[in-house]
Amino acid sequence: MKLDHYPPQEPLSPLGAAYQARILALGEGIEGEAHAYGADPYQTLTVFRPEAPSGDVLLFFHGGGWTSGYKEWMYFMAPALLAQGVTFVSAGYRLAPGHVFPAGFEDGADAVAWVWRHVAGQGDGAHRLFVGGHSAGGHYAALLAVTTGWRAAHGLPPDVLSGCLPVSGVYRLGADSGINSRPRFLGTQAPERADAAASPIARVEAAACPPFLITHGSRDFPHLIVQAQQMAAALEAAGVAVQTHILEGADHFEASVACGERPAGWPALAAAWMRQRAASPHPVDRRT
Template sequence: MRIDAYPPQEPLPEVARIFHETLMARAEGIEGHEYSYGADPSQSLMVFPCEKPGSPVLMFMHGGAWTNGYKEQMAFLAPPLNAAGFTLVSASYRLAPKYVFPANFDDVADAFAKTWGLAETHGYRRDAIFTGGHSAGGHLAALLATRTDWQGQRGLPANAVKGCLPISATFDFTPGSGSSVRPRFLGPEGVFSEVKASPLFQIGERVPPFLVAYGSDDFAHLKVQGEKFAMVARAKGASVDTLEIDGADHVNALLMATQTDKPWMAAATRFMSAVAKRI
Protein backbone atom coordinates (compact mmCIF):
# COMPACT_ATOMS: atom_id res chain seq x y z
CA MET A 1 0.00 0.00 0.00
CA ARG A 2 1.20 3.52 -0.72
CA ILE A 3 1.98 5.38 2.48
CA ASP A 4 -0.20 8.30 1.40
CA ALA A 5 -3.18 5.90 1.26
CA TYR A 6 -3.15 5.65 5.06
CA PRO A 7 -5.01 8.10 7.29
CA PRO A 8 -2.86 11.06 8.39
CA GLN A 9 -0.63 10.33 11.36
CA GLU A 10 0.86 12.51 14.07
CA PRO A 11 3.75 14.80 12.99
CA LEU A 12 7.06 13.07 13.70
CA PRO A 13 9.91 14.56 15.72
CA GLU A 14 13.23 14.58 13.91
CA VAL A 15 14.62 11.39 15.45
CA ALA A 16 11.44 9.48 14.64
CA ARG A 17 11.37 10.87 11.10
CA ILE A 18 14.90 9.62 10.45
CA PHE A 19 13.95 6.23 11.93
CA HIS A 20 10.93 6.02 9.63
CA GLU A 21 12.99 6.92 6.57
CA THR A 22 15.65 4.38 7.50
CA LEU A 23 13.08 1.61 7.84
CA MET A 24 11.40 2.50 4.55
CA ALA A 25 14.77 2.54 2.77
CA ARG A 26 15.58 -0.90 4.12
CA ALA A 27 12.16 -2.19 3.04
CA GLU A 28 12.44 -0.88 -0.52
CA GLY A 29 12.00 -3.55 -3.16
CA ILE A 30 10.83 -6.27 -0.76
CA GLU A 31 7.44 -7.43 -2.02
CA GLY A 32 4.69 -9.11 -0.04
CA HIS A 33 1.05 -10.11 -0.40
CA GLU A 34 -1.34 -7.52 1.05
CA TYR A 35 -4.66 -8.27 2.74
CA SER A 36 -7.28 -6.25 4.58
CA TYR A 37 -8.94 -7.40 7.77
CA GLY A 38 -11.17 -4.32 8.19
CA ALA A 39 -12.49 -1.25 6.39
CA ASP A 40 -9.80 1.19 7.57
CA PRO A 41 -6.57 1.19 5.50
CA SER A 42 -4.64 0.65 8.73
CA GLN A 43 -6.51 -2.62 9.23
CA SER A 44 -4.25 -4.47 6.84
CA LEU A 45 -1.33 -6.87 6.79
CA MET A 46 1.34 -8.16 4.43
CA VAL A 47 2.49 -11.77 4.09
CA PHE A 48 6.10 -12.47 3.14
CA PRO A 49 5.99 -16.23 2.64
CA CYS A 50 8.90 -18.60 2.98
CA GLU A 51 9.44 -20.60 -0.21
CA LYS A 52 9.54 -23.83 1.75
CA PRO A 53 6.00 -25.02 2.60
CA GLY A 54 5.09 -25.77 6.17
CA SER A 55 7.01 -22.90 7.73
CA PRO A 56 6.33 -21.39 11.15
CA VAL A 57 5.06 -17.79 11.09
CA LEU A 58 6.06 -14.62 12.90
CA MET A 59 3.32 -11.97 12.95
CA PHE A 60 5.22 -8.77 13.73
CA MET A 61 3.81 -5.33 14.58
CA HIS A 62 5.50 -1.97 14.00
CA GLY A 63 6.17 0.54 16.75
CA GLY A 64 5.54 4.27 16.80
CA ALA A 65 4.19 5.12 20.26
CA TRP A 66 0.72 3.84 19.22
CA THR A 67 0.36 7.03 17.10
CA ASN A 68 2.57 6.30 14.08
CA GLY A 69 3.90 3.51 11.93
CA TYR A 70 3.19 1.31 8.93
CA LYS A 71 3.34 -2.40 8.25
CA GLU A 72 5.57 -1.69 5.24
CA GLN A 73 8.38 -0.61 7.60
CA MET A 74 8.88 -4.16 8.83
CA ALA A 75 9.50 -5.71 5.40
CA PHE A 76 13.27 -5.62 5.98
CA LEU A 77 12.85 -8.50 8.43
CA ALA A 78 11.48 -10.78 5.72
CA PRO A 79 14.64 -11.82 3.81
CA PRO A 80 16.57 -13.22 6.79
CA LEU A 81 13.46 -14.80 8.29
CA ASN A 82 12.52 -16.38 4.97
CA ALA A 83 16.07 -17.66 4.52
CA ALA A 84 15.90 -19.25 7.97
CA GLY A 85 12.63 -21.01 7.08
CA PHE A 86 10.02 -18.63 8.51
CA THR A 87 7.12 -16.68 7.03
CA LEU A 88 6.77 -13.04 8.10
CA VAL A 89 3.41 -11.35 8.49
CA SER A 90 3.60 -7.59 9.13
CA ALA A 91 0.41 -6.06 10.52
CA SER A 92 -0.78 -2.46 10.81
CA TYR A 93 -3.45 -1.29 13.25
CA ARG A 94 -5.50 1.85 13.92
CA LEU A 95 -3.69 4.58 15.79
CA ALA A 96 -4.19 7.15 18.52
CA PRO A 97 -5.26 9.80 19.16
CA LYS A 98 -8.30 9.05 16.95
CA TYR A 99 -8.53 5.46 18.14
CA VAL A 100 -7.91 4.54 21.78
CA PHE A 101 -7.64 1.26 23.61
CA PRO A 102 -8.89 -1.36 22.99
CA ALA A 103 -9.17 -0.46 19.28
CA ASN A 104 -5.55 -1.29 18.50
CA PHE A 105 -5.69 -4.53 20.47
CA ASP A 106 -8.90 -5.57 18.72
CA ASP A 107 -7.17 -4.84 15.42
CA VAL A 108 -4.13 -7.01 16.05
CA ALA A 109 -6.41 -9.78 17.31
CA ASP A 110 -8.33 -9.56 14.03
CA ALA A 111 -5.02 -9.49 12.15
CA PHE A 112 -4.00 -12.68 13.92
CA ALA A 113 -7.30 -14.32 12.94
CA LYS A 114 -6.69 -13.24 9.33
CA THR A 115 -3.18 -14.70 9.49
CA TRP A 116 -4.66 -17.94 10.82
CA GLY A 117 -7.12 -18.00 7.93
CA LEU A 118 -4.45 -17.46 5.27
CA ALA A 119 -2.44 -20.54 6.21
CA GLU A 120 -3.71 -22.69 3.36
CA THR A 121 -3.29 -19.86 0.85
CA HIS A 122 0.40 -19.48 1.61
CA GLY A 123 1.24 -22.96 2.86
CA TYR A 124 2.51 -22.06 6.30
CA ARG A 125 1.77 -23.75 9.61
CA ARG A 126 -1.41 -22.61 11.30
CA ASP A 127 -0.30 -24.40 14.45
CA ALA A 128 2.99 -22.48 14.67
CA ILE A 129 2.12 -18.78 14.64
CA PHE A 130 4.21 -16.49 16.84
CA THR A 131 3.65 -12.83 17.66
CA GLY A 132 6.29 -10.13 17.91
CA GLY A 133 6.85 -6.44 17.51
CA HIS A 134 9.00 -3.46 18.37
CA SER A 135 8.10 -0.91 21.06
CA ALA A 136 4.33 -0.30 20.80
CA GLY A 137 4.11 -3.33 18.51
CA GLY A 138 5.95 -5.43 21.06
CA HIS A 139 3.44 -4.39 23.69
CA LEU A 140 0.53 -5.46 21.48
CA ALA A 141 2.26 -8.75 20.67
CA ALA A 142 2.72 -9.47 24.38
CA LEU A 143 -0.90 -8.61 25.08
CA LEU A 144 -2.04 -11.08 22.41
CA ALA A 145 0.08 -13.76 24.04
CA THR A 146 -1.05 -13.14 27.62
CA ARG A 147 -4.76 -12.37 27.26
CA THR A 148 -7.21 -15.24 26.80
CA ASP A 149 -10.42 -13.33 26.13
CA TRP A 150 -10.09 -12.77 22.37
CA GLN A 151 -9.39 -16.14 20.76
CA GLY A 152 -12.80 -17.75 21.22
CA GLN A 153 -14.58 -14.70 19.83
CA ARG A 154 -12.68 -15.27 16.59
CA GLY A 155 -13.04 -19.03 16.39
CA LEU A 156 -9.45 -19.69 17.45
CA PRO A 157 -8.13 -22.14 20.06
CA ALA A 158 -7.00 -20.66 23.36
CA ASN A 159 -3.40 -21.62 22.61
CA ALA A 160 -3.32 -20.15 19.09
CA VAL A 161 -0.29 -17.97 19.91
CA LYS A 162 2.63 -20.37 20.22
CA GLY A 163 5.24 -17.87 21.39
CA CYS A 164 6.00 -14.18 21.65
CA LEU A 165 9.07 -12.10 20.72
CA PRO A 166 8.66 -8.48 21.90
CA ILE A 167 11.53 -6.02 21.39
CA SER A 168 11.77 -2.94 23.64
CA ALA A 169 8.16 -3.37 24.73
CA THR A 170 6.10 -1.82 27.50
CA PHE A 171 4.59 -4.38 29.88
CA ASP A 172 3.08 -2.11 32.55
CA PHE A 173 1.10 1.14 32.27
CA THR A 174 0.04 1.49 35.89
CA PRO A 175 1.21 4.43 38.04
CA GLY A 176 4.81 4.00 39.12
CA SER A 177 5.74 1.85 36.13
CA GLY A 178 8.35 4.35 34.97
CA SER A 179 6.66 5.93 31.96
CA SER A 180 7.14 9.70 31.94
CA VAL A 181 3.74 10.38 30.34
CA ARG A 182 0.47 8.53 29.98
CA PRO A 183 0.31 7.16 26.41
CA ARG A 184 -2.58 8.71 24.53
CA PHE A 185 -3.80 5.40 23.20
CA LEU A 186 -5.00 4.58 26.75
CA GLY A 187 -7.64 7.26 26.45
CA PRO A 188 -8.55 9.97 28.96
CA GLU A 189 -7.58 9.91 32.62
CA GLY A 190 -10.04 8.07 34.79
CA VAL A 191 -10.74 5.32 32.26
CA PHE A 192 -9.67 2.02 33.81
CA SER A 193 -7.52 0.79 30.96
CA GLU A 194 -4.02 0.67 32.48
CA VAL A 195 -4.39 -2.83 33.92
CA LYS A 196 -6.21 -4.35 30.95
CA ALA A 197 -3.61 -2.90 28.60
CA SER A 198 -0.66 -4.14 30.69
CA PRO A 199 0.67 -7.61 29.75
CA LEU A 200 2.24 -7.85 33.21
CA PHE A 201 -1.23 -8.05 34.77
CA GLN A 202 -2.64 -10.44 32.17
CA ILE A 203 -0.29 -13.31 32.94
CA GLY A 204 -2.38 -16.34 33.73
CA GLU A 205 -1.91 -20.08 33.89
CA ARG A 206 -1.56 -20.47 30.12
CA VAL A 207 1.21 -18.28 28.75
CA PRO A 208 3.26 -19.32 25.71
CA PRO A 209 7.06 -19.10 25.70
CA PHE A 210 8.55 -15.60 25.44
CA LEU A 211 11.80 -14.14 24.14
CA VAL A 212 11.91 -10.67 25.70
CA ALA A 213 14.55 -8.42 24.09
CA TYR A 214 15.73 -4.88 24.77
CA GLY A 215 18.80 -2.78 24.09
CA SER A 216 21.59 -2.31 26.60
CA ASP A 217 21.09 1.45 26.14
CA ASP A 218 17.29 1.26 25.90
CA PHE A 219 14.91 3.33 28.00
CA ALA A 220 15.64 2.31 31.58
CA HIS A 221 12.02 1.61 32.53
CA LEU A 222 11.60 -0.78 29.59
CA LYS A 223 14.58 -2.86 30.71
CA VAL A 224 13.18 -2.99 34.25
CA GLN A 225 9.72 -3.88 32.98
CA GLY A 226 11.07 -6.61 30.71
CA GLU A 227 12.92 -8.25 33.59
CA LYS A 228 9.93 -7.93 35.90
CA PHE A 229 7.61 -9.47 33.32
CA ALA A 230 10.03 -12.36 32.89
CA MET A 231 10.26 -12.90 36.66
CA VAL A 232 6.49 -12.89 37.18
CA ALA A 233 5.78 -15.09 34.16
CA ARG A 234 8.40 -17.63 35.24
CA ALA A 235 6.90 -17.70 38.74
CA LYS A 236 3.61 -18.70 37.11
CA GLY A 237 5.24 -21.50 35.14
CA ALA A 238 5.93 -19.80 31.81
CA SER A 239 9.15 -20.22 29.84
CA VAL A 240 10.74 -16.78 29.35
CA ASP A 241 14.16 -15.96 27.94
CA THR A 242 15.56 -12.44 28.04
CA LEU A 243 18.03 -10.94 25.59
CA GLU A 244 19.95 -7.71 26.05
CA ILE A 245 21.21 -6.39 22.71
CA ASP A 246 24.64 -4.92 23.36
CA GLY A 247 25.13 -1.35 22.18
CA ALA A 248 21.49 -0.85 21.18
CA ASP A 249 19.26 2.03 22.19
CA HIS A 250 15.48 1.97 21.69
CA VAL A 251 15.70 2.59 17.94
CA ASN A 252 18.71 0.41 17.22
CA ALA A 253 17.22 -2.53 19.09
CA LEU A 254 15.09 -2.96 15.97
CA LEU A 255 17.57 -1.73 13.37
CA MET A 256 20.13 -4.26 14.63
CA ALA A 257 17.67 -7.14 14.37
CA THR A 258 19.03 -8.36 11.04
CA GLN A 259 22.73 -7.76 11.72
CA THR A 260 24.75 -10.95 11.81
CA ASP A 261 27.06 -9.60 14.52
CA LYS A 262 24.09 -8.90 16.80
CA PRO A 263 22.15 -11.68 18.52
CA TRP A 264 18.45 -11.05 17.88
CA MET A 265 17.84 -12.81 14.54
CA ALA A 266 19.80 -15.91 15.52
CA ALA A 267 18.14 -16.01 18.94
CA ALA A 268 14.67 -15.45 17.46
CA THR A 269 14.92 -18.16 14.82
CA ARG A 270 16.45 -20.59 17.32
CA PHE A 271 13.67 -19.82 19.82
CA MET A 272 10.87 -20.29 17.27
CA SER A 273 12.43 -23.45 15.83
CA ALA A 274 12.69 -25.03 19.27
CA VAL A 275 9.06 -24.22 20.12
CA ALA A 276 7.78 -25.36 16.70
CA LYS A 277 9.54 -28.71 17.03
CA ARG A 278 7.68 -29.38 20.28
CA ILE A 279 4.24 -28.78 18.78
Protein backbone atom coordinates in the same frame (compact mmCIF):
# COMPACT_ATOMS: atom_id res chain seq x y z
CA MET B 1 8.40 3.60 -0.34
CA LYS B 2 5.15 5.57 -0.59
CA LEU B 3 2.92 6.01 2.47
CA ASP B 4 0.59 8.71 1.13
CA HIS B 5 -2.39 6.36 0.90
CA TYR B 6 -2.74 6.48 4.69
CA PRO B 7 -4.61 9.13 6.71
CA PRO B 8 -2.38 11.71 8.46
CA GLN B 9 -0.55 10.66 11.63
CA GLU B 10 0.91 12.45 14.62
CA PRO B 11 4.22 14.12 13.65
CA LEU B 12 7.36 12.16 14.48
CA SER B 13 10.10 13.39 16.76
CA PRO B 14 13.50 14.04 15.12
CA LEU B 15 14.70 10.64 16.40
CA GLY B 16 11.52 9.00 15.13
CA ALA B 17 11.85 10.64 11.73
CA ALA B 18 15.46 9.47 11.41
CA TYR B 19 14.39 5.95 12.39
CA GLN B 20 11.60 5.96 9.80
CA ALA B 21 13.94 7.13 7.05
CA ARG B 22 16.47 4.44 7.93
CA ILE B 23 14.11 1.45 8.05
CA LEU B 24 12.15 2.52 4.96
CA ALA B 25 15.43 2.69 3.08
CA LEU B 26 16.35 -0.77 4.36
CA GLY B 27 12.96 -2.07 3.23
CA GLU B 28 12.98 -0.45 -0.20
CA GLY B 29 12.13 -2.92 -2.96
CA ILE B 30 11.03 -5.70 -0.59
CA GLU B 31 7.59 -6.89 -1.67
CA GLY B 32 5.01 -9.30 -0.31
CA GLU B 33 1.34 -10.17 -0.56
CA ALA B 34 -0.87 -7.28 0.61
CA HIS B 35 -4.17 -8.11 2.31
CA ALA B 36 -6.86 -6.35 4.36
CA TYR B 37 -8.28 -7.82 7.55
CA GLY B 38 -10.67 -4.90 8.08
CA ALA B 39 -12.14 -1.83 6.37
CA ASP B 40 -9.79 0.81 7.81
CA PRO B 41 -6.63 1.66 5.78
CA TYR B 42 -4.53 0.64 8.78
CA GLN B 43 -6.25 -2.74 9.11
CA THR B 44 -3.94 -4.27 6.54
CA LEU B 45 -1.05 -6.70 6.54
CA THR B 46 1.61 -8.02 4.20
CA VAL B 47 2.67 -11.67 3.97
CA PHE B 48 6.21 -12.66 3.00
CA ARG B 49 6.65 -16.35 2.18
CA PRO B 50 10.00 -18.20 2.18
CA GLU B 51 11.03 -20.62 -0.54
CA ALA B 52 11.58 -23.39 2.02
CA PRO B 53 9.05 -22.86 4.86
CA SER B 54 10.00 -24.13 8.30
CA GLY B 55 6.37 -24.18 9.40
CA ASP B 56 6.86 -21.14 11.66
CA VAL B 57 4.82 -17.98 11.03
CA LEU B 58 5.73 -14.69 12.75
CA LEU B 59 3.10 -11.93 12.85
CA PHE B 60 4.87 -8.69 13.78
CA PHE B 61 3.47 -5.28 14.80
CA HIS B 62 5.34 -1.99 14.28
CA GLY B 63 6.07 0.57 16.98
CA GLY B 64 5.42 4.30 16.99
CA GLY B 65 4.09 5.14 20.44
CA TRP B 66 0.58 3.97 19.48
CA THR B 67 0.11 7.21 17.50
CA SER B 68 2.27 6.63 14.42
CA GLY B 69 3.83 3.90 12.34
CA TYR B 70 3.05 1.70 9.35
CA LYS B 71 3.26 -1.97 8.53
CA GLU B 72 5.75 -0.93 5.84
CA TRP B 73 8.20 0.02 8.57
CA MET B 74 8.88 -3.67 9.26
CA TYR B 75 9.42 -4.85 5.69
CA PHE B 76 13.19 -4.70 6.19
CA MET B 77 12.89 -7.67 8.58
CA ALA B 78 11.58 -10.02 5.90
CA PRO B 79 14.76 -11.14 4.03
CA ALA B 80 16.64 -12.34 7.13
CA LEU B 81 13.63 -14.24 8.46
CA LEU B 82 12.75 -15.72 5.07
CA ALA B 83 16.31 -17.01 4.83
CA GLN B 84 15.59 -18.91 8.05
CA GLY B 85 12.40 -20.42 6.59
CA VAL B 86 10.07 -18.23 8.65
CA THR B 87 6.89 -16.92 7.04
CA PHE B 88 6.81 -13.24 8.02
CA VAL B 89 3.69 -11.09 8.32
CA SER B 90 3.84 -7.35 9.01
CA ALA B 91 0.56 -5.89 10.24
CA GLY B 92 -0.80 -2.41 10.84
CA TYR B 93 -3.43 -1.32 13.34
CA ARG B 94 -5.54 1.75 14.04
CA LEU B 95 -3.74 4.56 15.83
CA ALA B 96 -4.44 7.12 18.55
CA PRO B 97 -5.68 9.71 19.10
CA GLY B 98 -8.39 8.83 16.61
CA HIS B 99 -8.69 5.31 17.99
CA VAL B 100 -8.06 4.59 21.67
CA PHE B 101 -7.69 1.38 23.63
CA PRO B 102 -8.80 -1.30 23.05
CA ALA B 103 -9.10 -0.51 19.31
CA GLY B 104 -5.47 -1.30 18.44
CA PHE B 105 -5.51 -4.43 20.59
CA GLU B 106 -8.72 -5.59 18.89
CA ASP B 107 -7.03 -5.04 15.54
CA GLY B 108 -4.16 -7.22 16.70
CA ALA B 109 -6.62 -9.98 17.57
CA ASP B 110 -8.32 -9.61 14.19
CA ALA B 111 -4.93 -9.83 12.47
CA VAL B 112 -4.08 -13.02 14.38
CA ALA B 113 -7.41 -14.55 13.35
CA TRP B 114 -6.83 -13.62 9.70
CA VAL B 115 -3.31 -15.06 9.67
CA TRP B 116 -4.46 -18.23 11.39
CA ARG B 117 -7.19 -18.80 8.83
CA HIS B 118 -5.31 -17.73 5.71
CA VAL B 119 -1.66 -18.53 6.40
CA ALA B 120 -0.81 -20.52 9.53
CA GLY B 121 -3.79 -22.87 9.34
CA GLN B 122 -3.41 -23.72 5.67
CA GLY B 123 -1.84 -26.71 3.98
CA ASP B 124 -0.30 -29.86 5.38
CA GLY B 125 2.23 -30.18 8.16
CA ALA B 126 2.75 -28.32 11.41
CA HIS B 127 2.30 -24.57 11.32
CA ARG B 128 3.19 -22.63 14.45
CA LEU B 129 1.96 -19.04 14.81
CA PHE B 130 4.01 -16.54 16.80
CA VAL B 131 3.39 -12.87 17.56
CA GLY B 132 5.95 -10.15 18.07
CA GLY B 133 6.45 -6.44 17.74
CA HIS B 134 8.71 -3.51 18.47
CA SER B 135 7.92 -0.95 21.18
CA ALA B 136 4.15 -0.26 21.05
CA GLY B 137 3.85 -3.26 18.74
CA GLY B 138 5.65 -5.37 21.35
CA HIS B 139 3.09 -4.18 23.86
CA TYR B 140 0.18 -5.38 21.74
CA ALA B 141 1.92 -8.69 21.02
CA ALA B 142 2.53 -9.32 24.72
CA LEU B 143 -1.05 -8.41 25.63
CA LEU B 144 -2.37 -10.84 23.02
CA ALA B 145 -0.11 -13.56 24.38
CA VAL B 146 -1.09 -13.24 28.04
CA THR B 147 -4.87 -12.97 27.58
CA THR B 148 -7.45 -15.46 26.34
CA GLY B 149 -10.87 -13.86 25.87
CA TRP B 150 -10.18 -12.66 22.34
CA ARG B 151 -9.27 -16.18 21.19
CA ALA B 152 -12.67 -17.69 21.94
CA ALA B 153 -14.39 -14.58 20.58
CA HIS B 154 -12.64 -15.18 17.25
CA GLY B 155 -13.31 -18.90 17.22
CA LEU B 156 -9.61 -19.69 17.66
CA PRO B 157 -8.10 -22.57 19.66
CA PRO B 158 -6.79 -21.67 23.13
CA ASP B 159 -3.25 -22.55 22.04
CA VAL B 160 -3.38 -20.60 18.78
CA LEU B 161 -0.13 -18.81 19.71
CA SER B 162 3.06 -20.84 20.00
CA GLY B 163 5.12 -17.99 21.38
CA CYS B 164 5.64 -14.25 21.76
CA LEU B 165 8.72 -12.26 20.69
CA PRO B 166 8.44 -8.63 21.87
CA VAL B 167 11.37 -6.29 21.24
CA SER B 168 11.75 -3.19 23.45
CA GLY B 169 8.14 -3.71 24.47
CA VAL B 170 5.95 -1.90 26.98
CA TYR B 171 4.55 -4.17 29.69
CA ARG B 172 3.21 -1.78 32.33
CA LEU B 173 1.04 1.35 32.03
CA GLY B 174 0.09 3.83 34.72
CA ALA B 175 1.77 4.19 38.11
CA ASP B 176 5.29 2.80 38.39
CA SER B 177 5.56 2.41 34.62
CA GLY B 178 8.33 5.00 34.32
CA ILE B 179 6.42 6.67 31.48
CA ASN B 180 6.42 10.43 32.06
CA SER B 181 3.01 11.23 30.56
CA ARG B 182 -0.12 9.22 30.01
CA PRO B 183 -0.01 7.57 26.56
CA ARG B 184 -2.76 9.01 24.36
CA PHE B 185 -3.93 5.60 23.17
CA LEU B 186 -5.34 4.93 26.66
CA GLY B 187 -7.97 7.66 26.29
CA THR B 188 -9.30 9.70 29.20
CA GLN B 189 -11.96 7.59 30.86
CA ALA B 190 -11.38 5.43 33.98
CA PRO B 191 -7.58 5.77 33.93
CA GLU B 192 -6.78 3.13 36.55
CA ARG B 193 -9.03 0.53 34.96
CA ALA B 194 -7.62 1.20 31.49
CA ASP B 195 -4.05 1.11 32.79
CA ALA B 196 -4.57 -2.32 34.33
CA ALA B 197 -6.47 -3.68 31.33
CA ALA B 198 -3.71 -2.55 28.95
CA SER B 199 -0.77 -3.77 31.07
CA PRO B 200 0.49 -7.22 30.01
CA ILE B 201 2.30 -7.67 33.33
CA ALA B 202 -1.05 -7.36 35.13
CA ARG B 203 -2.88 -9.74 32.79
CA VAL B 204 -0.71 -12.87 32.87
CA GLU B 205 -2.95 -15.93 32.63
CA ALA B 206 -0.44 -18.72 33.21
CA ALA B 207 -2.55 -21.53 31.78
CA ALA B 208 -2.86 -19.76 28.43
CA CYS B 209 0.55 -18.08 28.11
CA PRO B 210 2.85 -19.33 25.37
CA PRO B 211 6.63 -19.06 25.84
CA PHE B 212 8.24 -15.61 25.58
CA LEU B 213 11.49 -14.41 24.01
CA ILE B 214 11.91 -10.91 25.47
CA THR B 215 14.49 -8.67 23.79
CA HIS B 216 15.71 -5.13 24.43
CA GLY B 217 18.77 -3.03 23.74
CA SER B 218 21.46 -2.52 26.37
CA ARG B 219 21.04 1.25 25.79
CA ASP B 220 17.25 1.12 25.46
CA PHE B 221 14.99 3.54 27.30
CA PRO B 222 15.72 2.85 31.01
CA HIS B 223 12.08 2.32 31.96
CA LEU B 224 11.67 -0.27 29.20
CA ILE B 225 14.72 -2.21 30.43
CA VAL B 226 13.20 -2.28 33.90
CA GLN B 227 9.83 -3.31 32.52
CA ALA B 228 11.40 -6.13 30.49
CA GLN B 229 13.08 -7.46 33.63
CA GLN B 230 9.83 -7.22 35.58
CA MET B 231 7.82 -8.93 32.82
CA ALA B 232 10.32 -11.80 32.61
CA ALA B 233 10.14 -12.24 36.39
CA ALA B 234 6.33 -12.19 36.36
CA LEU B 235 6.18 -14.82 33.63
CA GLU B 236 8.74 -16.97 35.38
CA ALA B 237 6.80 -16.74 38.65
CA ALA B 238 3.71 -17.92 36.80
CA GLY B 239 5.58 -20.91 35.40
CA VAL B 240 5.70 -19.56 31.85
CA ALA B 241 8.79 -20.36 29.78
CA VAL B 242 10.75 -17.16 29.19
CA GLN B 243 14.10 -16.36 27.60
CA THR B 244 15.63 -12.90 27.61
CA HIS B 245 18.05 -11.45 25.11
CA ILE B 246 19.97 -8.17 25.30
CA LEU B 247 21.18 -6.49 22.12
CA GLU B 248 24.52 -5.12 23.26
CA GLY B 249 25.16 -1.49 22.34
CA ALA B 250 21.68 -0.96 20.86
CA ASP B 251 19.37 1.88 21.80
CA HIS B 252 15.59 1.73 21.34
CA PHE B 253 15.68 2.33 17.59
CA GLU B 254 18.80 0.27 16.92
CA ALA B 255 17.11 -2.66 18.65
CA SER B 256 14.46 -2.53 15.94
CA VAL B 257 17.06 -2.31 13.15
CA ALA B 258 18.78 -5.38 14.66
CA CYS B 259 15.62 -7.37 13.90
CA GLY B 260 16.65 -7.40 10.24
CA GLU B 261 20.34 -8.26 10.61
CA ARG B 262 21.78 -11.25 8.80
CA PRO B 263 23.29 -13.79 8.52
CA ALA B 264 23.62 -13.84 12.31
CA GLY B 265 21.76 -11.69 14.82
CA TRP B 266 18.24 -11.48 16.16
CA PRO B 267 16.50 -13.15 13.16
CA ALA B 268 18.68 -16.26 13.47
CA LEU B 269 18.15 -16.33 17.24
CA ALA B 270 14.41 -15.86 16.85
CA ALA B 271 14.14 -18.55 14.18
CA ALA B 272 16.08 -21.05 16.29
CA TRP B 273 13.94 -20.22 19.32
CA MET B 274 10.75 -20.74 17.30
CA ARG B 275 11.98 -24.09 15.99
CA GLN B 276 12.68 -25.21 19.55
CA ARG B 277 9.06 -24.64 20.50
CA ALA B 278 8.07 -27.65 18.41
CA ALA B 279 10.46 -29.92 20.29
CA SER B 280 10.41 -28.70 23.89
CA PRO B 281 7.82 -28.91 26.70
CA HIS B 282 8.37 -25.19 27.39
CA PRO B 283 10.84 -25.22 30.30
CA VAL B 284 11.66 -21.89 31.89
CA ASP B 285 14.93 -20.69 30.33
CA ARG B 286 16.33 -17.35 31.52
CA ARG B 287 19.34 -16.27 29.45
CA THR B 288 20.93 -12.91 28.75
